Amino acid sequence: MGNLAKALTVAGSDSGGGAGIQADLKTFHQFHVYGMSALTAVTAQNTLGVHGVYPLPAEAVANQMQQVIEDLGVDAMKTGMLFNVEIIEAVAEQIRQHQVKNVVVDPVMIAKGGAKLLLDEAVKAIVEKLLPYTLIVTPNLPEAEHLTGRPIRNVAEMKEAAKAIVAMGAKHVVMKGGHLPADEIVDLLYDGEQFFTFVHQRVNTQHTHGTGCTFSAALTAELAKGSTVYEAMERANRFIIEAIATAPGIGRGHGPTNHWAAIKLSI
Ligand SMILES: Nc1ncnc2c1ncn2[C@@H]1O[C@H](COP(=O)(O)OP(=O)(O)OP(=O)(O)O)[C@@H](O)[C@H]1O
Ligand SMILES: Cc1ncc(COP(=O)(O)O)c(N)n1
Numbered sequence: 305m306g307n308l309a310k311a312l313t314v315a316g317s318d319s320g321g322g323a324g325i326q327a328d329l330k331t332f333h334q335f336h337v338y339g340m341s342a343l344t345a346v347t348a349q350n351t352l353g354v355h356g357v358y359p360l361p362a363e364a365v366a367n368q369m370q371q372v373i374e375d376l377g378v379d380a381m382k383t384g385m386l387f388n389v390e391i392i393e394a395v396a397e398q399i400r401q402h403q404v405k406n407v408v409v410d411p412v413m414i415a416k417g418g419a420k421l422l423l424d425e426a427v428k429a430i431v432e433k434l435l436p437y438t439l440i441v442t443p444n445l446p447e448a449e450h451l452t453g454r455p456i457r458n459v460a461e462m463k464e465a466a467k468a469i470v471a472m473g474a475k476h477v478v479m480k481g482g483h484l485p486a487d488e489i490v491d492l493l494y495d496g497e498q499f500f501t502f503v504h505q506r507v508n509t510q511h512t513h514g515t516g517c518t519f520s521a522a523l524t525a526e527l528a529k530g531s532t533v534y535e536a537m538e539r540a541n542r543f544i545i546e547a548i549a550t551a552p553g554i555g556r557g558h559g560p561t562n563h564w565a566a567i568k569l570s571i
Contacts, residue, residue, distance in 0.1 A: 309528040310338045310377055313521065314369060314395055315384030315412075316345040316357075316421065322560025323349075323415075323514030324384055328521040330563035331543075335525035340376060342368035345387050345421075351513055351555025353417035362390035369398040380406035380528035382520050385421040389429045396433040406527040409438045409474070410520035411447045416513060416558055427451065436473035440533060442520045443469070445483040459490050459501070466494035476533050478523070480516065482506075493537050500534065502541045511551035511559035518561050519544040 311332050318324035325341050332339035344365050348356035372378065381404055386392050399407055411430050413422045422430075427450050435441060445456050452468045455461065459481070466477040481490040486506070493500040522543045526536035547561035554560065 308338050309336075309379050309525070309530070310340065311521075311524050311528040312340045312342065312369070312372055312378045312381040313384065313524070314342045314344060314365065314381065314386070315517070316347055316387070317343055318347055318349045318514065320350040320513070320555065320560070322351065322555075323517045327514040327517040327560070327563065328382065328384065328524075331518050331521035332525050332528075334563055334566045335522060335529070337525040337528050338376075340372045340378070342372070344385055344391050347385075347419075347421075349415075351557035351559050353557065354415045354419035354421075357387070357419065357421070359387045359391070362388075362394040365391050366394040366398055369395065370402075373398065373402045373404065378402075378404055380408065380524045382408040382410060382524040383434070384410050384517055384520070385412045386426065386430070387421065388423050389426045392426055392429040392433055396437060399434075399437045404437075405439070406524070407438050408520050408524045408527065409434055409441045410516055411441060411443050411451065412516065413447050413450060431472050435469070438474040439527070440476040440478055440523060440536075441469060441474040442478045442480065442516070442523065444480045444516060448479055458484070459492070462490070462492050463494070463499055466492060466499070470494060470496045478537060480519070482512075482515070491541060493534070495533065500537070502537065504541070504545055507545070507548045509548060509551060510557075511553060511561065512548060513555075513558040513560050515544060515548060515561060518547055518563065522566075
């Protein structure tokens with residue numbers, strides 16, 4: 305355990321356990337990475353939707369981050385639900401002060417059922433305060449549209465949006481194409497120079513709650529272990545596809561993915 309990799313998630317709690325902090329910690333564990341958390345908000349949530357959102361004070365978020373960074377150390381971190389401008393500013397300040405490396409930003413905005421997990425005015429703060437410290441930002445298509453202010457209807461427009469997001473300060477963009485209506489899903493990695501596409505068959509399922517969280521947590525875990533961005537993307541992509549294909553099918557709505565999936569991939 306001498307070189308145990310350590311990862312931090314700064315995100316909201318999903319009481320249903322499929323997304324948010326719970327998905328992130330389960331995924332870190334599955335990748336044999338020590339997981340730590342700074343909670344931003346509590347949601348009362350299940351597979352049917354979000355039934356309440358209770359944000360924490362920004363000071364509480366900053367204090368959690370400070371305590372784990374200064375004592376345990378963080379090899380990589382990710383952000384999920386950040387909810388408001390104050391929390392985003394506090395998170396960016398902790399990253400700056402402690403020069404945290406390998407920062408993955410999943411710009412969570414709206415839950416599948418439509419509940420707001422980020423206030424409208426806070427999108428600007430993600431761009432201005434957080435993206436300059438970001439190694440990989442992982443928007444889905446509606447999130448990329450909000451970040452860039454442009455419609456995205458095809459892979460060519462995904463590439464244009466990725467360029468615009470790198471110009472905002474993020475070093476890499478992983479744009480998830482799950483929201484384009486096609487049997488084949490195209491996920492895109494852009495490093496500021498080259499595009500890499502990852503194409504796979506869509507799994508016909510309603511159990512996709514927390515796919516974005518689980519995917520970005522896998523990416524973060526791989527970075528914590530020292531993988532390159534490309535290797536991390538490749539493994540996280542395989543993990544989320546397997547996790548969706550083998551979802552346990554629990555709950556009456558959009559059920560969680562299979563957070564044990566990596567065992568089958570022997571990662
Ligand atoms: N039905 C599916 N079958 C196979 N892969 C999928 C499916 N839905 C999503 N994915 C994959 O899961 C990952 C997350 O994609 P998605 O576009 O769902 O992100 P997201 O919208 O941020 O997730 P969330 O809905 O949890 O916020 C991507 O790598 C995408 O290719
Ligand atoms: C606390 C929290 N964080 C993130 C999500 C997004 O996940 P999804 O879009 O799959 O509902 C969520 N539902 N809850």
